[in-house]
Amino acid sequence: MRNWAGNLAYAAHDLVRPTSLEELADVLAVGGPVRALGSRHSFNDLADTTGTHVQVDGLDDGRPAVDLDTGTGVVSVNAGLRYGELSRALEAEGRAVTQLASLPHISVAGAVATATHGSGDSNRSLASAVVGLELMTTAGELRRITRDTDPEVFAGTVVSLGALGIVTRLELATVPAFQVRQDVALDLPWQTVLEHFDAVTGSAYSVSLFTSWDEPTVRAAWFKSVVSDGGGRRPEPVPGLPWAEHDVHPVPGVDPAACTAQHGVPGPSHERLSHFRLDHTPSAGEELQSEYLLPRRHAAEAIEAMRALGPRVAPLLLTGEIRTIAADDLWLSPFGEDSIGLHFTWHPRGAEVAALLPVIEDALAPFGARPHWGKVFAADPVALRAAYPRFEDFRALADRFDPQGRLRGGYVARLLG
Known part of the structure; x- marks a missing residue:
């Protein structure tokens, strides 16, 4: 059994789908390593185990789903x-x-x-x-x-x-x-983005900037704006944005049929906030993904560091994306303060991507970058432990909930030790 992208063969010897809480308890009573498995969208072995995988998508606990x-x-x-x-x-x-x-x-x-x-x-x-x-x-x-x-x-x-x-x-x-409209602007000059970063990302409810890092401009900016009282206008963070007249896919040259509606057509928020439609397969899954999260206050410096690596990154990249995320208080969340995310969707060339990741991580290290837990990255567990102030509290919590360590498989085993 493999993950969604096909780059990882799970080590689990069994997969079970309990249909009741009693069945789930019976599975756990057997003993041995066990891990929950969701939609298999992790690109590393975070969810892996040498024992039993459990999916709860068919579980009926007596309440509506x-x-x-x-x-x-x-x-x-x-x-x-x-x-x-x-x-x-x-x-x-x-x-x-x-x-x-x-x-x-x-x-x-x-x-x-x-x-x-x-x-x-x-x-x-x-x-x-x-x-x-x-x-x-x-x-x-x-x-x-x-x-x-x-x-x-x-x-x-x-x-x-x-x-x-x-x-x-x-x-x-x-x-x-609530309703949202989506508008796509093309070829934003980097100088405009860097000098007016707050204006660009703050001009809509959700903004994503797509780039391959070696391009002279930001290839596409996706603006998702809340529509109130049936109206809503296209955002104008800076004057003269060139708006797309055709549908756009995040990956250049790919048919945009799987993408959510663009050109300012209002629709329910869930049909606009995601880039892709639920009833379409966004890709064949033959890709790898990485993402690094870092404090927003370092946005300009981090973007410039990535642009300097553009000639090395672009040949392996399907597309890159810049996003912004507000802070939260969760212990193992990388968003301890307002942050940006630098996302990479790679060609499925695992060895070449693996060789490049330490270079990217070294370039972003001065800005406190931390990897997305479910993507591919090179950072070793010791470094990641030190990056989370409440990590030892979390380790103690894991010891209390799972004293035998049965849930410690894959990367979680290496992280918790």
Whole structure:
């Protein structure tokens, strides 16, 4: 069995899909290594195990898969549900999540556990919407942890890398449903982006800048703007932006049919905030991905450092993306302050990408860059431990929830030691 991209063969000897909490408890009672597996969108062995993989997408705990409390706006969700499915169900109830990642195909639990994010100066990671979660420990104990009832440890249980238990359900804050329009500008001069970075990224609810790093301009800027009262105008962060007259895909030369609607056509937020449509396959999966997150205050310097590496990066790159993310308080989230993300979608040339990653990480190290947990990177576990001030608190929490270390497989085993 392989991951979504096909670059990793899992070491697990078994995959189980329990249909009830009792079945899940029986799986855990057998003993041995075990790990939760979501939509398989991790590009490294973070979710791997030499034992049993558990998927909870078919689990029925006696409650609806999407259970909205209309009084509080909090929705309780089956952990294996995909964000696109959740968003459609919420839209039917007049609600929405505040942010989505590029793909709506990823599972809620997997995205939360790895601090996956979208873009937007005021938008935090997907994990920041969590107000409570339920998980089953390796001892078979079902635990519910919320921000209100467990304030001392809650921030350590959300971005957990799957090291605390099998998450069965998450509770997310929602907002009233809203409409978004998407407009794409082409060929923004780098000088404009660097001199007016705050104006560019702050001109819409969500902004993504696409580049191959060796180009003389930012190839495309995707602006996703909230539409109020049926209106809404195209953003103008700087005068004279050249707007695309045709649909655009993030990867040059690829058919944009899989992309969400552009040219300012309003639609539900979940049909615009992701770059790709739920009912389309965004690519064949034959790619690798990396991403580095760093404080926004270093944006200009980090971008210039990457531009200097452009001639080395571009031949291996399908596309690069610059995003912004607001700060949160979660222990293993890389967003301790307002941040930018430098994302790389690579050709599936693993050895060449692996050789280049240390070069990129050295260039970004002065700016406090940390890798996305679920992408490919070179940073060793010792360096990553030191990059998270609450790491030792998290290790203690993992020891308490999983004293036998049964959940420590793949990169998590190397990280926790």
